[in-house]
Every structure is written in C-alpha cells, then in structure tokens.
Amino acid sequence: MKYRSVRGMNDILPAVISQWQVVEEKIRELMIRYRYHEIRPPLLEYTELFKRGIGEDSDLVGKEMYTFSDKRGRSLTLRPEATASVVRAYLEHNIDTKEPLQKLYYLGPMFRYEKPQKGRSRQFHQYGVEAIGSLDPALDVEVIDIAWALLEELGLSGLSLRLNSIGCRADFKGYRQKLKEYFATRLASICENCRQRYQTNPLRILDCKKEECRLHIQSAPASVDYLCSECSRHFSAVRNYLNQLNLTYVIDPHLVRGLDYYTRTVFELISSHLGAQDSLLGGGRYDDLVELLGGPSTPAVGFAGGMERLILVLKEAKGRVDRMARPDLFIAALGNESRSLVISLAQQLRRQNISLDIDYRSRSLRKQMTYANQINAQHLIVIGPDELASGIGNIKEMDSGRERKISLTVEGIQAAMEK
RNA sequence: AGGAGCGUAGCUCAACGGCCAGAGCGCUGGGUUGUGGUCCCAGAGGCUGCGGGUUCGAUUCCCGUCGCUCCUCCCA
Numbered sequence: 001m002k003y004r005s006v007r008g009m010n011d012i013l014p015a016v017i018s019q020w021q022v023v024e025e026k027i028r029e030l031m032i033r034y035r036y037h038e039i040r041p042p043l044l045e046y047t048e049l050f051k052r053g054i055g056e057d058s059d060l061v062g063k064e065m066y067t068f069s070d071k072r073g074r075s076l077t078l079r080p081e082a083t084a085s086v087v088r089a090y091l092e093h094n095i096d097t098k099e100p101l102q103k104l105y106y107l108g109p110m111f112r113y114e115k116p117q118k119g120r121s122r123q124f125h126q127y128g129v130e131a132i133g134s135l136d137p138a139l140d141v142e143v144i145d146i147a148w149a150l151l152e153e154l155g156l157s158g159l160s161l162r163l164n165s166i167g168c169r170a171d172f173k174g175y176r177q178k179l180k181e182y183f184a185t186r187l188a189s190i191c192e193n194c195r196q197r198y199q200t201n202p203l204r205i206l207d208c209k210k211e212e213c214r215l216h217i218q219s220a221p222a223s224v225d226y227l228c229s230e231c232s233r234h235f236s237a238v239r240n241y242l243n244q245l246n247l248t249y250v251i252d253p254h255l256v257r258g259l260d261y262y263t264r265t266v267f268e269l270i271s272s273h274l275g276a277q278d279s280l281l282g283g284g285r286y287d288d289l290v291e292l293l294g295g296p297s298t299p300a301v302g303f304a305g306g307m308e309r310l311i312l313v314l315k316e317a318k319g320r321v322d323r324m325a326r327p328d329l330f331i332a333a334l335g336n337e338s339r340s341l342v343i344s345l346a347q348q349l350r351r352q353n354i355s356l357d358i359d360y361r362s363r364s365l366r367k368q369m370t371y372a373n374q375i376n377a378q379h380l381i382v383i384g385p386d387e388l389a390s391g392i393g394n395i396k397e398m399d400s401g402r403e404r405k406i407s408l409t410v411e412g413i414q415a416a417m418e419k
Numbered sequence: 420a421g422g423a424g425c426g427u428a429g430c431u432c433a434a435c436g437g438c439c440a441g442a443g444c445g446c447u448g449g450g451u452u453g454u455g456g457u458c459c460c461a462g463a464g465g466c467u468g469c470g471g472g473u474u475c476g477a478u479u480c481c482c483g484u485c486g487c488u489c490c491u492c493c494c495a
Contacts, residue, residue, distance in 0.1 A: 004486080059493050063420080081495085110495080115420080117489060126495060193492075209492070258494055279495065306495030334452060367448090369455040377455095384453060398455070 008114070008122025019311050026154055027107060027127050034146050036105040036129050041085035043109065047075040053084035053293055055260025057200045064112040066122075078111035083261070083286065083302060084293070086130050091295040101133040119309045128283070128304030132290065135299040137237035140265045140285065141245065143301050147269055147281055148247055150305075154314060159280075161247065162268045164255035165235040166203070167227045169263065169288055175226040176202055186216050206254040222253030231264055238265055261286040265301065271313050280313065281305030328417060329356035330372035334365050334384030341408070342383050348410045354417070373398070379417055383408065 005011060012020060031038070047067050054061050066078040079085055086104060089095070095102055107127045116122060129146060131139050144161065151159055167175060179202040187195055190205065190213045197204040206217055227235060242249055249267075257266050266284035283303025290298035329349065333342040346358050357375060359368045365382065372380050380396045387393040387408055394403045395416045406416045 007486085064493080112494080114493080116487090117491095120494075124495065128495095191492095207493075281495070304495065309495060332454085334454095364448095365452050365454070371455090373455040380454075382454060386453085394454090396454075401455090403454090 006122075008116040010121055010123070016311075019314065020307070023154065023307060023310060023314070024107060027105070027150065030146065030150055030153070031105045031129070034103070034142070036103040036131075036146075039086055039089060039104045039106055040108065041079075041082065041089045041106070043079055043111075044076050045079055045085055045088065047077040049084050049088055049293070050077055050080060053087065053261060053289060054081070058258055058260055060112065060258060064114050066111045066113050080112045081110055081259070081304060082106050082108070082126060082128060083130060083259075083289070083304070087132070087289055087293050087295075087300075090132055091290065091293060096133060096296070096298065101131065103129070103131045105129045119306070119312055121308065125307035126304045127307060128302060130300060130302035132300040133298055135234070135287065137234050137265075138241055140238045140301050141241040141247070143283065143303055144242065144247060144267060145245060147283070147303055147305070151269065151280065151310075154310070156271065156313060158271060160270055161249040162252040162255050162270060163239075163242075163249040164223065164252050164266050165227060165231060165238075165264050166223045166256055166262060166266055167231045167264060171223075171226055171228050171231055172203075175221070175223050178221045178226060179203065179205070182220050183216065190216060201260075203256045206256050207258065217254055220254060223256075224251070224253055234264055257282060257284060261289040261292070263287045267303070269305075280309055327355045327357055327375055327377045329354060329379045329381065329413070330368075330375065330377035331356060331358050332365060332368040332372065332380065332382045333359060334382055337385060338383045338388045341388060345383075345408070345410065345413070349413060352410060352414060354414070381408075381413070 028038075047065070050065065051061055056062070060080050065080055067075060068077075070076050086106065090102060090104075105128065108125060109123050110126050111123055113122060114120065129143060131143055148159070148161070166172070180198065183190065183194075183198055183202060183205060187198065190198075191208065191210045194205045194208050194210075194213050197208075205213065206220065208214070208217065224232075224235065239249075255266055255268065256262075257268075262284045264285040264287065266282075268282040269280050271280050281303055282305075283301070285299065285301045287299040288297075290296070290300060331342050331346060333339050342358055346356060349356055357372075357377070359371065363371070369380070377398055380398055381393055383393060391408050393406060393408045395406050395413065396403045404416055406412045
C-alpha cells in the first residue's frame with residue numbers, strides 16, 4: 001500500500017458516519033433549544049494566541065501543539081482547543097458591542113501532537129459551548145445542564161459530575177502558597193514531574209495520577225477553603241441551582257483542569273464506561289481570559305467534549321444505529337433497450353424525493369434482485385421488453401412479496417408506493 | 420517522551436523450522452435474462468510489512484527498521 005493517512009489522523013468511514021451524524025444533529029438541535037449560536041473559527045491561529053490563552057507551562061502548550069512556520073516565517077498552530085479562538089473572534093469582531101451576553105457553540109476538529117491510543121488521536125473532534133459576558137452562577141449551571149441534557153438525551157447512563165471551585169486569580173495566590181507549604185515537606189516522595197510542577201505551577205500536582213503523589217494529594221489543602229467571600233458565594237449559588245435542577249454532583253476538592261485560564265467553577269462529566277480516558281467532557285469559568293487576550297474584563301463559562309470518546313461510549317451503551325434509511329425502490333433493467341426508460345424514471349423519481357437505486361454494471365436480473373435485496377429496498381420494479389412496449393408493469397413490495405399492476409410513469413409509481 | 424503486543428487474501432484469522440501458504444466471510448461469474456433472501460459449482464485475489472542474519476530450507480528463530488494497536492503520563 002503506497003499512501004497512508006498521517007499518524008493519528010483517521011478517516012471516518014461511511015460505515016460509522018451515521019453515529020457522527022446522530023450526535024451532531026442532537027448537538028445542533030439542543031443548541032437551538034438553549035439558544036446558543038454556532039461559530040466556526042479557522043483551524044489555524046498564530047501560535048502566540050494559544051501560548052497566551054492556554055498558558056505556557058500547560059502540557060498542552062508545552063508539548064502537544066502542532067506548530068509550524070508559514071512561508072513568511074510566522075509561527076502557526078493547528079488549534080488544540082477552541083476556546084482561545086472563539087474569544088479571539090469575539091474580540092476581533094467586537095461581538096460584545098451587539099449584545100453583552102454571547103452564547104456560542106462550535107463543533108469541529110482539534111489537533112494535539114500526542115501518541116495515539118484508545119479514545120485519543122492527533123486529529124480529534126470537539127463540541128463545546130462558550131457563554132461570554134456574565135458572571136451569573138445560573139449561567140454556570142445552564143452550561144452544565146446542557147452537558148447533562150446532551151449526554152442523557154443520547155441515551156447515556158452511568159454519568160457523574162465532578163465539581164470544584166478553584167477561586168479567582170487573587171485566591172490562587174493564597175492557595176498556591178498553601179500548596180507549596182504542604183508539598184515542601186513532601187518533595188522527596190512525589191514524582192519527578194511533580195517536583196517540576198512544584199516550581200512552575202503547584203496546582204498541577206493535584207492532577208497527577210501517580211500512586212506516590214495521589215497519597216499526598218488526598219490530604220492536600222482544598223481550594224474551596226481558600227475562596228474569597230465573593231467566590232465562595234458564587235460557588236454556593238452554583239451548588240444551590242444544581243440541587244434545584246436535580247443535577248447531582250460530587251465535590252472533588254482537588255479537581256483542577258489542564259488549562260491555565262480556568263477560574264472559579266470547574267467541572268467534568270465522566271463515564272463509568274470508559275477506562276483510562278474517562279473524562280467525556282470538561283469545562284468551567286474563565287473570567288480572565290477575555291481580558292488576557294486584550295479585551296475588556298469579561299467573565300465567561302463553557303465546556304468542551306470529545307466526539308470520538310462520546311461515540312465510543314454510545315457504542316458500548318447501545319450498539320450501532322444505522323441512519324441510512326431503506327431505499328424506497330430498486331428498478332431492475334432487463335435487456336439493454338429498457339435501460340433508458342429506467343434511467344429517466346430514476347432521475348424523475350429521485351427529484352420527487354424518492355430514494356432509489358438502479359444497476360450500473362449490466363448484471364443479470366438475478367444479480368440485480370440479489371442486490372436489491374442486499375440494500376434492503378422496499379419496492380422493486382422490473383422493466384423489460386414487455387413493460388417497455390406496454391408502459392404497464394408490476395411493483396413488488398419486497399417484504400410481503402405482494403405485486404401490483406401499475407403504469408410506468410412517475411405518477412403511477414409514486415401513487416403505488418404511497419400505500 | 421517511556422513501556423508492551425501485533426504485522427499472512429478486501430475483512431477476521433489458521434499453518435511443528437519442511438510438499439504448491441489455507442479457511443470462513445466478502446467479491447465476481449455460473450446453475451437461473453422474467454422475480455429476491457436459501458442452496459450448489461467455479462473463479463479472482465498473497466513480495467507472509469520491509470531489510471539483513473542463522474539454516475540444506477524461514478510465514479515460523481534472531482537483529483534492525485517501518486507501521487499499527489494498547490498501556491503509563493496528560494488530556495477530550
């Protein structure tokens with residue numbers, strides 16, 4: 001085989017595409033109900049945007065970006081996530097001046113340079129929402145509610161919501177300090193990676209999955225204990241609304257997220273059906289990001305979820321859904337002379353919104369029938385010399401085997417199939 | 420980045436170091452140009468990933484390489 005796709009970039013083949021379409025349609029339908037508008041930023045951005053937005057010392061920026069130079073030597077990066085791009089577009093087009101609260105969603109490919117494994121590839125797809133322009137805790141909850149609704153309406157069970165608040169930028173300082181103090185005496189027994197994190201961003205230690213680190217993380221100080229009064233009020237309001245809406249959650253005092261821009265509320269929805277990569281979707285507030293990228297101080301909240309992973313869980317939960325409907329009709333041609341009538345009828349009927357197929361390989365009648373059967377056609381018409389001469393033929397209902405005499409015109413066929 | 424496993428027909432997989440590398444499914448044709456699913460017969464399709472080594476002889480053993488899959492880390 002001469003050519004292969006680039007490592008970690010997979011073809012999504014017709015055999016599985018209907019699952020994607022089902023999910024995509026559900027997302028779009030849901031977004032209309034919640035009144036979020038689609039936005040499609042480009043896949044490429046100047047590298048600086050991601051470095052600035054996501055944070056230089058995050059793993060994502062540090063080692064997972066698809067970065068290269070264009071012909072004029074400018075550094076470009078394939079988007080590893082969409083929030084930074086959405087905020088950039090929001091600012092670039094002064095969207096905020098039209099309506100202070102913007103509720104946006106997106107759907108599309110993201111790129112991260114990592115070793116591929118189950119549920120993770122280099123080109124993958126995310127869907128997500130961004131609600132920019134309000135600090136209302138009800139908005140945090142709306143965003144979480146969308147996430148729940150989506151997964152639930154797709155038929156998933158075994159979901160749980162992990163929730164935490166990491167406070168505002170000012171709270172970080174105190175909390176960071178506490179963490180540093182806590183880990184200072186334990187530096188010897190945490191992993192090498194975490195010793196590095198201790199210097200650059202002690203919050204990240206809490207994310208470590210290593211056995212030796214987990215032990216210490218369990219009893220590490222919790223961010224919720226270091227919230228300022230405003231953040232604390234915000235968090236309890238979020239929890240109250242969640243209770244009110246019957247959205248059950250588990251407080252995870254050590255949940256932090258991989259990107260630097262998060263503030264206050266952070267959350268993850270996880271599936272018990274996934275193994276190592278159990279996080280289906282994650283998000284939170286990013287009240288400083290708009291300002292960080294050069295805009296006015298503007299609070300925001302959002303989430304992003306992985307399509308591949310979602311489809312993986314759906315498959316395990318309910319098996320395959322084939323969306324390609326049964327064709328309404330197959331028209332078999334018997335002999336060369338009848339071909340032209342078959343072709344004309346096919347064109348006209350298709351334009352009348354009838355889904356049908358014909359033979360393109362001059363196969364015997366028997367093979368054509370076998371094929372009609374294979375594609376599970378609902379009706380069958382055979383057109384041979386007799387039909388050609390008389391303009392009258394039979395339409396057969398494949399399931400029952402019942403046949404009916406009809407005139408071989410668009411109207412005649414249409415009428416026969418309506419019953 | 421580190422670790423493990425696997426590369427044989429379109430797909431799923433067989434083949435003790437030894438005869439012409441096989442099977443099922445799929446595909447094509449025929450039995451059967453005037454009505455399908457079943458059945459029967461036939462056929463096409465292979466540089467056994469690639470390169471080297473050991474051997475009288477390698478799909479099989481060894482080394483390298485490329486690719487894929489999975490795991491760890493991190494994330495979606």
